[in-house]
Amino acid sequence: MQIIDRLQTDIAPQVFMPRAVYDGRRNMFTAQKLPFINATFAVTLIDPTPLGQVGIGGGASDSAKEYRVHLMHVAEINPRHLHRFLQGQQEHTNKVHTAVTALSVVIRMEPSLRYLFGVRSFYTSHEIRHIGGGLVLWRGYFQSLRPAIGRMFFNIDSSAAAMYQPGPLIDLCLSFLGQSNPAVLAPTCGFPDRDRARLRRFLYGLRVIATPPRQQAGRRNTPRVIKKVSSVGANALSFTMREGGTITVARYFQQTYDYTLRFPDIVCVEVGNGALIPMELCTVEPGQIVKKQIPPERSYDLLQFAKQKPSDRIASITAGLEVLAYGQSEYTRQFGLHVAPGARPLSVPARILPPPTLKCGVGSRQSEIVPRNGAWNMVNRRFFRPCVITRWAVVIYEREGRFNQRTAHEMVNGLVSAARGTGIIVHERDPVIRWEDGRGRIAEQLKDASRACHQKNQSAGFPDLMVIILPEGGGDIYRAVKHFGDVAAGVATQRMKSSKCSHAKAQYFVNVCLKINVKCGGINTIPEPSPVALMDPHIHTIAMGAHVIRPPPGPEGRPSFTSLVGNVDSDLVKYVATSRVQKSRQEVIDDIKDMAKDVIEKYINHRTNVEKAASPKPACIVLYRAGVSEGQSKQVLDHELPRLKEACAELNMDPKITIVLINKGHHVRFFPQSQSDADSSGNCQAGTVIDRDVTHPWGLDWYLQSQAGTSGTSRPSHYSVLYDDNKFSADNLQALSYALCHACARSTRSISIPAPVYYAGIVASRAIYQCEPEAIYQDDPEADHDSADSASAFMRAYKPLHRNMSSVMYFS
Incomplete structure (x- = not known):
């Protein structure tokens, strides 16, 4: 951003009038044509000289660094495509996607120059919390531009992110390890290789300011990126000097700077240019987002920090409009966007769906349960089976x-x-x-x-x-x-x-x-049959859930795990699961054909041998698909749907298929307009469905908040019908989805997504347990996270379920 900002304000301001917007990667958008097709600009930034060797010589004066910026005209955006899409006159195409992307870049350009920016959120240090482990939590604002029927709207939400603890690097390392004495970082004092490996992975990619001893006050050095942690302390770590000969890091600083290290026994860090720097000379810059997976013991703290009561969250979101100041941005005005002054949250109509009636077992004081406020209990009630x-x-x-x-x-x-x-x-x-x-x-x-x-x-x-x-x-x-x-x-x-x-x-x-x-093979409760919810035993329906779990941020080459879950009974409560391992960060499911055949065959066997059905084959398949982004939905249609049909054909059946995408990773929130409309936590009531005003201009979609609030602000799930052979009505699919949210065996509360896709998420996340524990990466101190062989190692180590587990809900 700094390079592009300097290009437009200092290098060529007459060319970029009005100013262009930049997405931080490789795309620039302009409101008017620029006076060239191809052009290259030289942009010079002042780059302070790094800390003197330990591998590299240094100087005392700032140096100018020149960057070459090459611009090439690649396309024009016709706003008519977006207008037609918003009017429901054409489907979502690449041209529509590009137009929405460009407008999203426009609205975030101004805030990105003023605030810490991560993905689509902006963070400030106005509200922070230290949680230990070398982490500090910051609160911020998520923002995006979303299409709706007849208009675009701003989606603003409060967000939170974990940052590296700023200040001395030694303090950060001690906090991460839960220690207070710097001596624990010294290999000579027993610093374990396992802890050093953990610390190396935690620090990898972190920017630090390395300050030479006795540097002139007020001078700011260029941040350096940590790549490694040495295996020995500064007094035992040697390197070859340019002049020839070897010297230890501690001795180098003594000779070059007349400086005696305070902690010569602790490990050093190696930065991107190869320099080896004592930790005591490094300072961590504030506002560095942790892009790795947060340690499990700190996840709870992040979750608690992110939670806000509905009344507090809506106040924070409203304040976010003033912080982000869209209406004052020259970029939004130059691109013809108008933000109404005093804009307030949008009011939308909603409905509350009735919950299904649940049947208990023989001997229960009451044989039926009607959930209230999204919950029920099993006191004086027995399991159905x-x-x-x-x-x-x-x-x-x-x-x-x-x-x-x-x-x-x-x-x-x-x-x-x-x-x-x-x-x-x-x-x-x-x-x-x-x-x-x-x-x-x-x-x-x-x-x-x-x-x-x-x-x-x-x-x-x-x-x-x-x-x-x-x-x-x-x-x-x-x-x-x-x-x-x-x-x-x-x-x-x-x-x-x-x-x-x-x-x-x-x-x-x-x-x-x-x-x-x-x-162990039992059934807790079953829903009362309901034709409206497609849960009539005569319909012969399989409700499937499919999910892909991608590796956490950080490791490259680690595989993705996929899962498919489906019911085998006519009551849609008894499920079986299958999972696979596939190459890293791939959202489509490669083996969905074989996985679907496995689930359908078990359905047919159960219906034949247990329920004694005369016609055991399913007539209808409803697949809930999670773990796929909106931009990848076409791949699901092109890749997974044909293979699902092939699986059915090989089993000599031709059921009608409906595919519904489920997204919980959005930032749309709904709030009751009055306390009388709220549940006890201040959230919208369980069963609240919104299918107007903020839904997609093309196709059938809706938001369903199926769970009751417990703490914080409830997140609704977004449902989008991707394919529908069955020609279901919105009421049918909404009722089925809500009923299946009451079919989770491990809870006496309605959950946020239908049971089969909820189970699929569990199966995919624990599929790694099917790998031989000794055969995969287990905190090897020198293991390379970027190894291309990592995925192959997981695939070799992956083992199928034991046959005893293949027909029971082992994942519950």
């Missing part, structure tokens, strides 16, 4: 001093009592209980527990259920447990955190039983 647990085992990875024999037996009694209260038949009241060390071989420990269960019950095979008690931070143990249960042994596993299940109330164990019942 409870499972049977003949033998089971408990493995505890918490220290016995914290989770002793008495606590373990209280937990077992509480779980058995809750299970029997919900109808689950538990034959064994005194399961095998073992304490194990999480640093050992998890699979062998679980096999030993299984053998002990076998000897106790004098029965062959693994237990029906293994309950695992984990300590805080037991993520590595959890992954190994799931690989053992889902892939190696084919046994249902249920994790409980020691802090949660110790002296827990009865309701906690009832919630755990919701998961256990379906993992």
